[in-house]
Amino acid sequence: MQLGGRGHLQPQTRRWMAAGCFLVPACAILAIFVVAPMLSALRTSFFESSGFGSETFVGFGNYVQVFTDPTFLRAFGNTALYALLFVPAAIVVSLLLALAMNSRMLPLRGVFRSALFFPFIVSLAVAAFAWQYLLDPQVGLLNYWLQAVGVHLGNVLNSPTLAMPAVVLVAVWKNFGFYMVIFLAGLQDIPASLYEAARVDGAGALRRFRNVTLPLLNNTMTFVVIFALIAALQAFDQIYVMTQGGPYHATDTVVTEIYQTGFQKLDLGVASALSYVLLIGTLVLSLLQFLLGSRREKDLGA
Known part of the structure; x- marks a missing residue:
């Protein structure tokens, strides 16, 4: 230990x-509530275990x-179907809204941005309850409005074909505000001079979007796509x-199977193994995002 002159x-x-004093409590909480359960689940994944009584090693x-x-x-x-439906829908909706919210001609942009972001701060379980009533064939407003224009959906949540799109719809409604904010940040980083130059060259709105906006949003788009894929892998609440x-x-995903296997069937060994398969998939996507981000920084530095 180094001492001063006095x-x-x-x-x-x-x-x-001082830094250690601040870090120790946080590290202790992480060790107790994150690292220890993860190591315990990893160990359990190699055993036939119900959480009660003896365990049998099964490798x-x-x-x-x-x-x-x-x-x-x-x-x-x-889960793959959920991701296939969720990711493109969330990207398209959030990008279109970001383009609209980025327009200087839109009045009350701040109010609209706040209103569109609001669903993201609502609990997904609470939102799912609300949407469950909206989709109810007897008292649901959505069915009532659709029937007024001659569309009869029936009991959507009891349909093997429509149940998955219905839960995806709730997820898109919940998350598009967050992705919209990310796209807005990317749009505001694009120099206005590029759009002015494109207008001078006679480029219309669609051509400016294709030749200016999309290429310069490529990095943001990559981030949002990977982030949405990770969210799709973790679909459970709604x-x-x-x-x-x-x-x-029809809507059983990996996370719902983990819950059913571990807490209803009490097969903790298989549930833990399935959890680690999901963890590896999420880590692969996170690593891909990190590598793409690192390459992007090198390209910008060059």
Whole structure:
């Protein structure tokens, strides 16, 4: 330990000690509530365990079951379908709204931006309850409005075909405001001089969007797509509230299977293995985002 001329700690040492005092509580909380449960789940994934009584070591048997059991394979397929529906819809809606909110000709832009962002701060479970009533075939306003124009959806949440688009609709409504803000940040980084130059060259609105906006939004688009994919892998709240994975397992995703396997069937070993498969998928997407971001920074630096 370094001491000053009068026996006091050096300023640098005091800074390190102060930083340590702030970090220790946070690190302790992370270790107790994040790292320890993750290590426990990793250990459990190699055992046949119900959480009660004895455990039986099965090695990679739980992981083999995850990739061979038709129930889990169906959950992987449903998760892929959810991502296929959610990501493009969320991107298109949020980008169109960001373009509208970025227009200087729009009055009360701040009010509209706040209103459009509001769904993102609402709990997804609460939003799912509200949408469940909106889609109700008897008292739902959405069905009432559609019937007024001759469209009869019926009980959407009990339809194996329409249940998945319905839960995706709720997710898009919940998240488009957040993605819109990210796109707005990207749009505001585009120099106005480029649009002026395109107008001078006779480019119309569509051509300016295709040749100026989209190329310069490429980095932002990549970030939003990967972020939306990660969110799609973790879909659970609105599915649990609205369909419980039904009808006929049409909306069972990986996370709902983890819940059902671990907490309803009490097969914690398989549930833990499935959780780690999901974790690896999420880490791969996060690593991809990091690598693309690093390459982007190198390109900008060059």
